[in-house]
Amino acid sequence: MRLTINGETREVASATLSELLALLEYEGEWLATAVNGELVHRDERARFELNDSDRIEILSPMQGG
Numbered sequence: 001m002r003l004t005i006n007g008e009t010r011e012v013a014s015a016t017l018s019e020l021l022a023l024l025e026y027e028g029e030w031l032a033t034a035v036n037g038e039l040v041h042r043d044e045r046a047r048f049e050l051n052d053s054d055r056i057e058i059l060s061p062m063q064g065g
Contacts, residue, residue: 001052018046020056032059 002011005024014020017033017040033040034057040048050056 001050003050003053004055006056006058015049016046017044017048017050017056020050021045021058024058026058026060028060030061033057 001013002009003020004010005012005020012020012023014023017035021027021031021033029042031042033042033045035048035050036055
């Protein structure tokens with residue numbers, strides 16, 4: 001399926017938001033996720049099904065100073 005992830009179009013085979021995060025190697029409890037402009041809470045990601053052409057935003061804290 002074709003998704004736009006943080007502004008970049010990609011072909012992925014993830015059925016849920018949780019699977020997508022694992023595929024992209026995003027980890028941690030401080031992630032913020034949105035699909036098509038709607039916030040998706042951490043406890044909803046495993047059952048949140050993705051659809052072709054969805055727009056995904058993933059925000060994670062950056063280290064550094």
